[in-house]
Amino acid sequence: MRHILIAEDDPHITSFVTRGLRAAGYETTEATDGETALLLARSGAFDLVLLDIGLPRIDGFAVLSHLRGEGVTVPVIVLTARDSVIDTVRGLEGGANDYVTKPFQFAELLARVRLRIGDGEQRTPGAVLSHGDLSVDVRGRRVTVAGEAKDLTSREFALLEVFLQHPDQVLSRDQLIGHVWGYDFDPASNVVDVYVRSLRSKIGADRIETVRGAGYRLL
Template sequence: MTRILIAEDDLHVASFIQKGLRAAGYATEHAADGETALFLARAAGFDLIILDIGLPLLDGFEVLAQIRGEGVSTPVIVLTARDSVPDTVAGLEGGANDYMTKPFHVAELLARIRLRLTDHVPAATGTVIEHEGLSLDLHSRRARAGEEAVELTAREFAILEVFLRHPDRVISREQLLSQVWGYDFDPGSNVVDVYVRALRKKIGTERIETIRGVGYRLP
């Protein structure tokens, strides 16, 4: 059975989420503070984490930073009352897979959970994926281009992971938005192009091809 950790200090909200998830067939566990959430996220083998930002003892940003820094790749949906652009960016740059603001509908949360669980494909045959001299270690979160180590942001790492999982396949901007950012951007936004351009500077401009009018490809 799929196990989901709910890190939420508001007991009414936590109970509301638990009832909805259990009715949908998920097993849940609740953490009311950041220290408990961090301990469980490290050790308990959850399939997904719902993480409130305003947790006592240790806030959600710090919990997220620590688990991602330790190589925990469990999908994380950040759930918070904050809806400012800086908080959204901070959560996603910190390694969250999706972002929802309160109040919310359980049906939408369930849809996002299903999407994140579908997107999250464990590396069953190992923690390293590679293609044509590029490699990512999904456990240590380290990247290499040829013999050189490359420092990537969480978002750049996620983009490169998508390309490495689908070499020679054209990936559209919309697919990258869905798989890497996990929520709806303005269709006119150039955020994908900005990040791909930054990634090229680090791994080599020739490694990612632009397919005009469609998207990108890792040849």
């Protein structure tokens, strides 16, 4: 199992990213300050580091500088609320492999993680996701049910894509919000229930099961 270090001092973001990565099949370890992140990243135990710039003690730029100066080549994806060109260039020239600006949707982060790790799970651009007689052409953004085309909104499509990536698995509302709407979306919102209801009306009500107290599952 691939092991990812999450170096982030915001517990909300750490929890959101940890849940999503574990649901995607990764092992995770968390560090809440730069000194701990540097110590762990040096160990060689990780396949990738998600590195926040604004860490306490020493910031992410310093962590990255130490790692690359010591010849540590672990892939690093920088997570930061800073979106200026100067910060982006500084991160990439400092040895980061990628750069994701907060707020972000988990689906985007996961795609970048898989790209940098070289994960065999990464979908090719023309991938088709299928489950029974339900099929989604990811690149063409086409959905068919028993051979019949269905017209979905962009959010409905994104929600269905997440379900198809995790068939027969219970996904919590928080996980679905993280994947489709992003971690900054209000977790108290009923947006997931609204979109599940809408999706059921288009692909069949019996295809998505409500698991009381837990979330939803694609059958």
